[in-house]
Amino acid sequence: xxxxxxxxxxxxxxxxxxxxxxxxxxxxxxxxxxxxxxxxxxxxxxxxxxxxxxxxxxxxxxxxxxxxxxxxxxxxxxxxxxxxxxxxxxxxxxxxxxxxxxxxxxxxxxxxxxxxxxxxxxxxxxxxxxxxxxxxxxxxxxxxxxxxxxxxxxxxx
Numbered sequence: 001x002x003x004x005x006x007x008x009x010x011x012x013x014x015x016x017x018x019x020x021x022x023x024x025x026x027x028x029x030x031x032x033x034x035x036x037x038x039x040x041x042x043x044x045x046x047x048x049x050x051x052x053x054x055x056x057x058x059x060x061x062x063x064x065x066x067x068x069x070x071x072x073x074x075x076x077x078x079x080x081x082x083x084x085x086x087x088x089x090x091x092x093x094x095x096x097x098x099x100x101x102x103x104x105x106x107x108x109x110x111x112x113x114x115x116x117x118x119x120x121x122x123x124x125x126x127x128x129x130x131x132x133x134x135x136x137x138x139x140x141x142x143x144x145x146x147x148x149x150x151x152x153x154x155x156x157x
Contacts, residue, residue, distance in 0.1 A: 022102075025050040025075030030085050032092075039088055050075070067095045074100070079141050080107040110139050121147075 027048045032039040045058040045066030058066030067089070070076065076097055078085055082105040089095045097103060114120065118137025124147075125131045135143040145152040 022050055022075040024073055025077065025102075026070070026073050027077045028070060028081075028085070029078055030088065032088060036084055036088055036091070039092065042088070042092060045070070047073075050077070063093065067093060070095075071098060073097075075102045075104075077104045077106060079105070081105050082108060107139055110144070 027050065028045060030045050031043045033041045033043065041060070042063050043060055045063060047056045047058075047066065047069055048054070049056070056066075056069060058069070081103065086096065086103070110117070117139065121132050121136045130146075132138075132143065132146060135146055142152045
C-alpha cells in the first residue's frame with residue numbers, strides 16, 4: 001500500500017528516460033545577498049533552456065529581463081525553488097510563475113525518490129567510491145555534484 005502512495009506522490013517528479021524534453025522549459029537558479037528572511041537583493045538569475053541547452057545569465061541590472069524570460073516559460077526546474085527561489089522572487093519583486101506553469105523542485109524530488117540517500121552513500125563508499133564526509137545523506141547541490149563527479153562551482157571560495 002505505501003508503495004502505491006509513494007508512486008502517486010513521486011509520479012510528477014519522475015521523468016522516464018524516453019520522455020521528450022519539455023518544450024518551452026528551463027532550469028533556473030538565483031543568487032541573492034541572504035536567506036529568505038534577510039535577503040534584500042537578487043544578484044543574478046541564470047536560465048538554461050531545456051530544448052536547446054542555451055544559457056541565459058541576467059546580472060543585477062537585468063533582473064527584470066530575467067523575470068520576463070521566466071514568465072514566458074511553461075515548465076521550470078530548480079533545486080529548492082519551492083522553499084527559497086520562488087518565495088524570494090515573490091517577496092522582492094512580486095513575481096510568480098504563470099498559473100499553468102509546471103514547476104519541478106529537484107530537492108523535493110530527490111527526497112521523495114531517494115529517501116535513504118545516506119544508506120546509498122554508505123553502500124557506494126563500501127564499493128570504492130569516495131566517502132562524502134559531511135555531505136553524506138545530504139540533498140544539496142554540492143552533495144549531488146560530488147556524487148555525480150560534477151563539483152559545484154564556487155564551493156572552494
